[in-house]
Amino acid sequence: MLNEKLTNPKSIAIIGASxxxxxxxxxxxxxxxxxxxxGELFAVNPKEIIVQGVKCFQNIDNLPKVDLAIIAIAAKYTLDTVKxxxxxxxxxxxxxxxxGFSEKDEEGKKLEQAIVDEINSVGGTLLGPNNxxxxxxxxxxxxxxxxxKLNSKGVDFISGSGATAVFIIEAAMATGLTFSSVYSVGNSAQIGVEEVLEHLDETFEEATSSKVKLLYIESVENPQKLLKHANSLIQKGCKIAAIKAGSSSAGSRAASSHTGALANSDVAVDALFKKAGIVRCYGRNELITVASxxxxxELVGKNIVIITHAxxxxxxxxxxLSKNGLNVPEIKGKKSEELLSKLYLGSSVSNPIDFLATGNxxxxxxxxxYCEHKxxxxxxxxxxxxxxxxxxxxDVYDVLHKKIRTCKKPIFxxxxxxxxxxxxxxxFIEKGNITFPDEVLFGNALGKIVNTSKPKRITKIKSTFNSDKIRTIIKSVTNGYLQPQIVKELLLAADIPxxxxxICTSKKECKKVANELEYPVVMKIVGPVHKSDVGGIILNISSEEKLIASFDTIMKIEGATSVLIQPMKKGIELFIGAKKEDKFGHLVLCGLGxxxxxxxxxxxxxxxxxxxxxxxxxxxxxxSYKIIQGFRNQQGVNENKFAEIIEKVSDLLAIxxxxxxxxxxxxxxxxxxIIAVDARIRIEK
Structure with a gap:
């Protein structure tokens, strides 16, 4: 929780006032x-007695007690001042x-931490530095x-960048968007975007608090805190949009699996926002449009009428709108003809309703x-x-002003x-309205809002899970890719089919196993990670002669240690993966395999x-969902079983x-x- 003396000070001192x-x-x-x-204002400047009509102290030692200090002096003087x-x-x-702190060099980082330690020692709150x-x-x-323009019902805006905050404020003012608060966190030495959002959540009041939150994030330092409080605020009726700058594929550079190649920090951000119910934006104008x-x-339904004179x-x-899954339905029938008769010749009411450049x-x-009632x-x-x-x-904008306030259906x-x-x-803006200057930007923003999932309730793992068995297996192995037999034991313990x-190391073993499993069988290389890349998978082995030849072929491949034999199964190839992504925890993925x-x-x-x-x-x-459903007389996949296995993988990761x-x-x-026919698991303790 932010100290109230930061957010509602009764006295403020400007250190470095001028x-x-x-x-x-x-x-x-x-x-x-x-x-x-x-409240009371004090200035501190060794060269002044009065600054802008405010009493000025030449020495901070003479300053009376003060709730909030705004410090605008060189970095090297800040620690002594804070003390x-x-x-x-x-x-x-x-x-x-x-x-001149952590953003500069190692010395600056140490100075910044010393300031944080000093403020922490008295239970204070620091915003910044460098903000x-x-x-x-x-x-x-x-x-x-x-x-x-400040308005208690305007938006709360938290920004990791001061300059970006200014640019967003400027652009928002031109559209009529108002603000309830603006927090610039700078270096986030003590509190960052997540902590301010936590404060807005914990102090939220249904009747008085803003219900729209905007975030500009450069680094997600605490994903779980962001998820918790964004989810909580949205459950309380708030709406949140955010820009996360700095998309990166760094997390996939050393990937040695399909999951590793597909999952990175930006995918994790997407997944975090989706789980929280945050609308993700990629630019200032998009963020402002979504906020507006x-x-x-709130739009209820997807049928939009466009009223235009152009x-x-x-x-x-x-x-x-159509590309974003929204409908612009044709309007026809007696009522539409009645409306058309009230407009100038040449007008159209089919939707868009075009009442011409001469429309009034x-x-x-x-x-x-007509759109509201008929x-x-x-x-x-x-x-x-x-x-x-x-x-x-x-006069046109007066009509809009009046109708926006009296119609039950939203008017944009x-x-x-x-x-x-x-x-x-x-x-129009002065009267408290918000405008949109660009129709395409508006249409994409509306589509993004409509297509953003509702926040997900945090789930717990099933108590029936065989967690003891899983923990015993994990404790017994070393870091790296697990051997196929260990992978099998883990998946069976997690109830994953x-x-x-x-696994066979000789032709004799291969014959015995193939007869037990019954032909046709599949033979796969054990050793190299990417089996298909090295020609290490042979399908439809239907005879002992082909079995022996396949064994010889695979064992000649560099890195082969043995072969894996499975019965030949048929079905649609699917994929489930998981990757631990830095501070975010585990990402779970699915798709065609x-x-x-x-x-x-x-x-x-x-x-x-x-x-x-x-x-x-x-x-x-x-x-590719239509393929999973079944397409052109081809049998589909049991979606429920697919979802159950995804859930079981998630539970396995928790254990x-x-x-x-x-x-x-x-x-x-x-x-x-649905049966897993190939699996890889890598662990790191």
Missing amino acids: NNLQTPGGRVLKNLIDQKYK ILAQQKNTKGFIIFSA IGLINQNFAGVFTTPIP IFMHP GGPAVMLTDT AEQLETIID FEEIDAMVVIFGSPGLFEVF PILPSVVNVKKEIDF IVNEA GIYIEVLKDTQAALAPVSKNEALEMIQNLK APEIIELDLNPLLGNSKE
């Missing part, structure tokens, strides 16, 4: 004064603008401009009323209205004429633990966290059974 507004210490004081901070404030001035809130500060309903403690949609009533934008929006405010109001199949309206610059459109205003009708748009098999995984790379990933319902969702989100890579590839599936 009359020069082009310095951080000068600008932050100006912002505090301009935004009418109600005096923490130990003598009862200061518990600290915002450090200064740079732009904090804005909330109580004060504007930032050295940047502009200060956005969040500020409107054909081109309506066509582009129709295409965009009265006609717009009539169209909206076209029952419609779930939401998008109104595209700009101007060629021939006349003012204040796309106002593209940001030059021709700038005055009208500013007027696996094909009968045996065999060579398809390399060619199609069509997989779905989830962060463990994975419930059966979550596993079913993964399966159904595969692009044996030493597993860092797991590949079941392929599993062979049909409508009755």
Whole structure:
């Protein structure tokens, strides 16, 4: 929990305050004064007596007790300053603008840690260093401009980058999006994005708190904390959108399995956001557009009507909505004909409803009323209205203003004429509205929101699991890839169906095993990790003569130590994998198996633990799902059994966290059974 003296201080001291507004210490004081901070303000500057009309202390030792210190001095002076404030001035809130700490070098990192230790010793909270500060309903403690319009129902925004925060604020202000708070965490020496989100969760109040949270994250330091509090906030009725910058494939560089090659830190971020219910964005404008949609009533249903006086934008929006799985249904029948009769000749009401460049405010109001009350199949309206610059459109935007507040169906205003009708748009925003300047950006953002999964409830492993047996096996082995027999024992202990098999080192053993399993059989190399790459898999061995020849062929391959014999099974090839990904824990993946995984790379990933319902969702989100369902008279796969095995793999990972890579590839599936026919497990204790 953040100390209240950081978020709601009764007194603030600016260390390094200045009359020069082009310095951080000068600008932050100006912002505090301009935004009418109600508490006591103190300035500290050895060369001044009064700074911007505020009493100034030349020496910090003479400063009275103060709740919050905003520090804008050189890094080398900050530790001594923090010590005096923490130990003598009862200061518990600290915002450090200064740079030159962990982002610079090892010495800076040590200095930063010493400051954190000092603040921790008095139970204080540090925001920064190397940040732009904090804005909330109580004060504007930032050295940047502009200060956005503050509104308790606006968005809470947490940013890992100060400059990005400024750019997002600037762009948001142009659309009418307001803010409840802005936190810039800088180096996150003591608190980062996750801790601020935790604070917003733990202090959330249904009636008064903002229900929209925006995040700009450069590094996910505590994935489980982010998941817990994002999930909690969304369950409370909040909506969260986030940018995670810095997609990386570094985690797959040393991959020695299919799972390792497919799973990396960015896949883990996707899985984390999906589990939490966070809408992932990739740019500032997308983030702002998603947030602006969040500020409107929630869309219930997928049928959208487009109301426009310009054909081109309506066509582009129709295409965009359709590509994102939303519907722009045709409107026809008696009521549509009735509406058409009230519009100018040449208008169209089939959807998009195009009431021409000459359309007016009265006609717009009539169209909206029909969509609200008479076209029952419609779930939401998008109104595209700009101007060629021939006349003012204040009356049109007045209609929009009124209808947005009185209609039960959401109305999204796309106002593209940001030059021709700038005055009208500013007027519309001033009245508390939010606009969208671009129809394609809007359509993609709406689609992203609609297609983002609801948050997943955290599941627990089944108590019936054979955990003792699994732990005994794990304790008995060393690091690296496990031997096939050990893999088999682990999978059987986890109740994962696996094909009968045996390892043979001689032709005599091969004959005995093949007769027991019954022909046809499959022979696989034991030794090299990627069997197919070295020609180490021979299928459909139907005779003893072919069995012996196959044994000779495989044992000549470099690295071969023995052969694995299995009965020849048929079915659709499937894949389940898992990989331990840094701080995120285990990622579980599924998809089509065999060579398809390399060619199609069509997989779905989830962060463990994975419930059966979550596993079913993964399966159904595969692009190749139709093949799993059964296609063109070909038998499909039992989805429930597939999901159960995914869940069992997830449970296995919970009991044996030493597993860092797991590949079941392929599993062979049909409508009755799914059996793993090849498996690899790598552990690291």
